[in-house]
Amino acid sequence: MTEVNRSEAGPEVDGLSVERALGQRIHVFSNLTSGNYYGRTELVFGVSLPEWRVLRAVLLQPDISQVEVAAAEGLNVMNVSRAVAGLRRKTLIEVRTDPDDGRRSLLFATSLGEEIGAEIAAREQLVYETVFGVLGAEEIEQLDKYLGLVNQHLRDMGLPDAPPPSRDWVAALDEAAEANDSK
Numbered sequence: 001m002t003e004v005n006r007s008e009a010g011p012e013v014d015g016l017s018v019e020r021a022l023g024q025r026i027h028v029f030s031n032l033t034s035g036n037y038y039g040r041t042e043l044v045f046g047v048s049l050p051e052w053r054v055l056r057a058v059l060l061q062p063d064i065s066q067v068e069v070a071a072a073e074g075l076n077v078m079n080v081s082r083a084v085a086g087l088r089r090k091t092l093i094e095v096r097t098d099p100d101d102g103r104r105s106l107l108f109a110t111s112l113g114e115e116i117g118a119e120i121a122a123r124e125q126l127v128y129e130t131v132f133g134v135l136g137a138e139e140i141e142q143l144d145k146y147l148g149l150v151n152q153h154l155r156d157m158g159l160p161d162a163p164p165p166s167r168d169w170v171a172a173l174d175e176a177a178e179a180n181d182s183k
Contacts, residue, residue: 033131041123045116046090050075052120054083055109058093059117063106065098071155092116 016024037049047055057069066084070077084107087093092113098104109117132140 033127036127040127041120045120047092047116047120048083048086050079050083051086051090051092054080054107055087055092055113055117056121056124058107058109059114059121062108063096063098065104065106069107074151087113 034049037052041052042048053073053075054069057072058064061068061072064072066080067077069075070080073080084093084095088095091110094108094110095105096108098106132143135143
């Protein structure tokens with residue numbers, strides 16, 4: 001991995017450090033692509049975005065555990081658990097005990113899950129072909145490489161401890177809300 005000296009990272013973008021600007025762009029990208037999921041897919045198929053992310057992981061890697069799905073998708077285990085419950089209720093996945101480790105549960109797509117998953121995957125593919133159509137093949141490979149490096153770094157290292165807040169902001173906001181309510 002290449003270490004970048006802060007002075008080499010480039011100038012500020014719209015008053016933000018280049019890292020914050022990049023973080024903001026990643027959030028915007030995520031929101032723009034996932035924000036359309038509800039109308040384009042969830043209403044049509046009845047599968048929420050968290051459920052789709054779990055189902056997609058199961059389709060890509062049958063006999064995966066919930067913990068492995070969470071790690072692969074960057075999701076909270078609790079959110080995966082809720083999505084698994086929804087997918088089971090909809091009979092899109094099954095949970096089976098791992099034959100090698102009776103304490104571990106593995107997820108499998110049902111035939112209905114495979115069928116609906118194929119249709120949703122085709123819609124997702126169309127979205128990403130359109131989204132990344134602005135880039136050439138080499139640029140897509142580079143973007144994939146860099147995002148892979150950053151994601152792996154996050155998995156390996158995690159985020160640093162947050163600095164302590166300058167004051168008790170929860171109490172300050174509660175106090176402000178109470179003062180506003182009494183007006």
